Amino acid sequence: MSKNSQFVRFDKVDKSYDGKVLVVKDLNLDISEGEFITMLGPSGSGKTTCLMMLAGFETPTNGEIYLDNNPISNIPPHKRGIGMVFQNYALFPHMTVYENLAFPLRVRKVSKGDIDKKVDKALSMVSLTGFENRMPGQLSGGQQQRVAVARALVFDPAVVLMDEPLGALDKNLRESMQYEIKHIHESIGVTVVYVTHDQGEALTMSNRIAVFNDGKVQQLSSPDKLYEEPVNSFVAEFIGENNRFAGQVTEITKDKCKVKLNEGSEILANPITVKSNGEKTIVSLRPERALINSKEKMENNFKGKIEEVIYHGDHTRVRLDLLGNKDFILKVPNSSANMEIKLGNQINVSWNSFDARALDPK
Amino acid sequence: MSSEIQKILTTDGIPLEESLRKAEKKNKLKAFLLVCPLLLFLIITYVFPIGDMLFRSVDDRMVTNMLPKTYKAMENWDGKDLPDENVFEAFYLDYKKLVEEKTFGKLATQLNYEKNGFKSILKKLKRKMKKFEEGDYKEQIMSVHKRWANVEYWRALKRRAPAYSYSKYLKGIDMYEDENGKIVQVPEDRRVHKILWVRTVEVAFFVTVLCFLMAYPIAHLLATLPMKYSNLLMICVLLPFWTSLLVRTASWMILLQQQGIVNDFFVWIGLVSDDNRPEMMYNKTGTYVAMTQILLPFMVLPLYSVMKTISPSLMRAGKSLGGTPFIAFWKIYFPLTIPGIGAGCLLVFILAIGYYITPALVGGASGTLISNQIAFHMKSTLDWSFASAMGLMLLAGVLAIYWVYNKLVGVDNIKLG
Ligand SMILES: Nc1ncnc2c1ncn2[C@@H]1O[C@H](COP(=O)(O)OP(=O)(O)OP(=O)(O)O)[C@@H](O)[C@H]1O
Ligand SMILES: [Mg+2]
Numbered sequence: 001m002s003k004n005s006q007f008v009r010f011d012k013v014d015k016s017y018d019g020k021v022l023v024v025k026d027l028n029l030d031i032s033e034g035e036f037i038t039m040l041g042p043s044g045s046g047k048t049t050c051l052m053m054l055a056g057f058e059t060p061t062n063g064e065i066y067l068d069n070n071p072i073s074n075i076p077p078h079k080r081g082i083g084m085v086f087q088n089y090a091l092f093p094h095m096t097v098y099e100n101l102a103f104p105l106r107v108r109k110v111s112k113g114d115i116d117k118k119v120d121k122a123l124s125m126v127s128l129t130g131f132e133n134r135m136p137g138q139l140s141g142g143q144q145q146r147v148a149v150a151r152a153l154v155f156d157p158a159v160v161l162m163d164e165p166l167g168a169l170d171k172n173l174r175e176s177m178q179y180e181i182k183h184i185h186e187s188i189g190v191t192v193v194y195v196t197h198d199q200g201e202a203l204t205m206s207n208r209i210a211v212f213n214d215g216k217v218q219q220l221s222s223p224d225k226l227y228e229e230p231v232n233s234f235v236a237e238f239i240g241e242n243n244r245f246a247g248q249v250t251e252i253t254k255d256k257c258k259v260k261l262n263e264g265s266e267i268l269a270n271p272i273t274v275k276s277n278g279e280k281t282i283v284s285l286r287p288e289r290a291l292i293n294s295k296e297k298m299e300n301n302f303k304g305k306i307e308e309v310i311y312h313g314d315h316t317r318v319r320l321d322l323l324g325n326k327d328f329i330l331k332v333p334n335s336s337a338n339m340e341i342k343l344g345n346q347i348n349v350s351w352n353s354f355d356a357r358a359l360d361p362k
Numbered sequence: 363m364s365s366e367i368q369k370i371l372t373t374d375g376i377p378l379e380e381s382l383r384k385a386e387k388k389n390k391l392k393a394f395l396l397v398c399p400l401l402l403f404l405i406i407t408y409v410f411p412i413g414d415m416l417f418r419s420v421d422d423r424m425v426t427n428m429l430p431k432t433y434k435a436m437e438n439w440d441g442k443d444l445p446d447e448n449v450f451e452a453f454y455l456d457y458k459k460l461v462e463e464k465t466f467g468k469l470a471t472q473l474n475y476e477k478n479g480f481k482s483i484l485k486k487l488k489r490k491m492k493k494f495e496e497g498d499y500k501e502q503i504m505s506v507h508k509r510w511a512n513v514e515y516w517r518a519l520k521r522r523a524p525a526y527s528y529s530k531y532l533k534g535i536d537m538y539e540d541e542n543g544k545i546v547q548v549p550e551d552r553r554v555h556k557i558l559w560v561r562t563v564e565v566a567f568f569v570t571v572l573c574f575l576m577a578y579p580i581a582h583l584l585a586t587l588p589m590k591y592s593n594l595l596m597i598c599v600l601l602p603f604w605t606s607l608l609v610r611t612a613s614w615m616i617l618l619q620q621q622g623i624v625n626d627f628f629v630w631i632g633l634v635s636d637d638n639r640p641e642m643m644y645n646k647t648g649t650y651v652a653m654t655q656i657l658l659p660f661m662v663l664p665l666y667s668v669m670k671t672i673s674p675s676l677m678r679a680g681k682s683l684g685g686t687p688f689i690a691f692w693k694i695y696f697p698l699t700i701p702g703i704g705a706g707c708l709l710v711f712i713l714a715i716g717y718y719i720t721p722a723l724v725g726g727a728s729g730t731l732i733s734n735q736i737a738f739h740m741k742s743t744l745d746w747s748f749a750s751a752m753g754l755m756l757l758a759g760v761l762a763i764y765w766v767y768n769k770l771v772g773v774d775n776i777k778l779g
Binding site for chain 1: 673675676678679686687690
């Protein structure tokens with residue numbers, strides 16, 4: 001059975017609540033069957049709105065959403081067969097864990113024996129066997145969360161939507177839940193649309209990530225591509241750490257360009273969005289791509305003064321004053337070779353032009 | 363076991379418990395002083411009056427004290443035949459004293475409650491008594507009026523002997539203790555109170571149901587509407603609180619009377635003919651309509667406060683899990699509102715069961731309630747002890763309802779806001 005690569009399709013979807021501001025603009029998004037796709041973006045960028053439209057609690061102002069090639073705008077929410085984990089869990093407080101999980105099965109008129117089996121299975125999936133008769137109020141936050149996940153999955157929906165499901169958990173619980181959700185996804189092959197603020201979470205869990213800003217998908221790609229090859233300066237800034245130089249293109253070829261920085265010096269960079277001479281640009285460079293005292297010959301080579309040294313255990317973060325950028329960050333592995341990293345020292349920093357991406361100036 | 367555990371000492375060597383008690387004593391005193399005014403207020407305005415009411419309702423010493431000799435003499439009277447001469451003599455002496463003190467009127471009123479016809483024969487006795495000669499009072503009294511020779515009247519007199527009695531309570535439910543001390547119902551044509559009790563409960567029940575049916579959607583709307591609309595709606599709901607009860611009741615009278623606006627409208631749309639206008643005022647209909655409107659806010663507010671706390675995502679979760687809107691409402695939303703329903707119904711029912719002004723104004727003869735009867739006895743017949751007894755019965759009824767409610771729903775489940 002071949003997988004449908006357009007299992008969920010947002011087709012030119014616009015959404016406005018008040019008729020004045022578009023909170024989702026011209027959204028085109030294809031999600032293939034069994035995929036784990038994450039929506040990542042700052043607060044208010046329209047992620048929840050997208051989920052709500054998919055689940056049927058908001059209607060698109062324009063455009064259409066397709067589920068398995070059927071337009072779903074005219075199907076009421078309870079017929080869509082989409083499981084949802086709400087940001088605030090939304091467990092039914094007057095029902096036990098068992099009844100919460102049995103609810104979607106009961107409304108589907110599943111027989112009592114099958115309900116018991118499925119609830120058992122779902123609870124063991126989130127390792128909560130034995131909690132059947134507790135009320136949600138008697139569970140810890142993490143346990144409630146897991147019940148919510150189990151409830152969204154227990155009726156074998158085709159798609160599961162999770163809206164910041166781990167937002168309220170502590171770091172350890174969060175990590176173990178991330179692992180559990182990922183594991184569940186892999187073992188039952190459900191399509192997951194996941195929303196989070198935590199980019200680490202997004203990077204580790206997803207097949208693909210859609211970065212939202214301002215109601216638009218800024219970039220949709222796999223986690224590694226997103227990190228290594230951001231297509232615009234918003235994504236570069238939003239995902240991971242990032243050193244920025246503002247300047248102007250003075251020379252451009254197919255895969256290289258010369259950028260004159262505002263303080264005067266020129267650097268070589270990889271032209272991504274810039275097209276012609278004279279364009280303003282922001283050059284973005286990941287901290288780990290710049291090396292100190294490199295033996296290799298690299299295209300960019302500059303001296304910087306160490307402003308701050310922060311010890312991080314396995315590595316040391318160094319803040320430099322380099323080419324007029326007082327917040328240039330370097331990550332230096334902690335090994336004996338790097339003993340000269342001292343406050344106030346001048347050191348050599350070098351990087352390849354390929355890693356310095358010349359992006360839009362914003 | 364605990365005695366074996368060593369006493370924990372503070373650093374000064376005082377046992378911990380003792381030092382804790384000392385430290386808390388001051389706090390407790392402070393707390394007590396703070397609640398003192400309220401406590402005093404409650405005692406003065408609530409505990410005393412109810413205690414006094416309870417006392418009044420069983421207090422029957424007035425007659426007892428008026429006829430001390432009579433009752434003393436009656437002690438060895440078996441009540442079968444007419445009493446002996448010494449009873450008559452004692453009664454004569456007692457009554458003479460009352461006449462001298464000019465308090466015999468009260469006795470006449472009281473005895474007339476017990477048995478009709480006492481008043482006139484007592485009056486007659488007073489007139490004739492002046493010419494009484496010493497000795498053989500039995501003959502002389504019996505010759506004043508033939509009723510004095512009727513043993514029924516003497517039995518009635520004896521029934522008022524105890525200083526305390528529960529006869530007022532019996533009267534409240536149309537019963538009385540007959541000559542043989544058996545508790546029986548009063549004759550059919552005089553059973554007024556039972557009808558009133560039943561009607562009171564019935565009106566309170568249906569007003570509660572009507573209020574609930576109307577308040578539920580309103581409260582839901584209030585809880586879900588955007589702020590600016592819900593505030594406006596809230597003002598509409600609270601508006602009745604800001605106008606005087608009398609004004610509101612009067613406006614219902616204007617609306618519902620036979621020549622009123624509602625009837626005019628019915629005639630205009632052709633629902634009823636002009637010469638056959640329905641009576642909607644001065645009967646039960648009037649009571650229902652006016653009381654429902656007046657008590658509606660008491661249902662809306664608890665419901666609203668509960669609904670406000672129900673997250674809309676619960677209904678959404680219900681729907682996304684496959685429940686139709688109706689199932690989501692019935693299985694999720696409705697059970698969560700039960701605390702509010704309980705509070706609202708209890709509140710409205712209890713208020714309705716003791717309602718007074720509205721039924722008095724719009725209820726007419728067939729729409730008055732037990733509280734109107736209580737007021738009638740307090741203001742017109744001045745039979746305060748009977749009014750107290752009925753008031754207490756009402757109170758007991760309310761407490762009973764509260765108890766049943768507690769058993770069924772649980773008072774902890776009530777949410778007033
Ligand atoms: N019911 C609503 N009525 C009006 N505006 C709304 C409504 N819900 C959301 N908005 C607006 O739409 C925009 C997008 O909201 P949305 O909830 O989709 O953001 P989000 O990306 O989920 O943010 P967050 O990460 O903080 O949850 C916001 O500017 C918000 O103010
Ligand atoms: Mg959101």
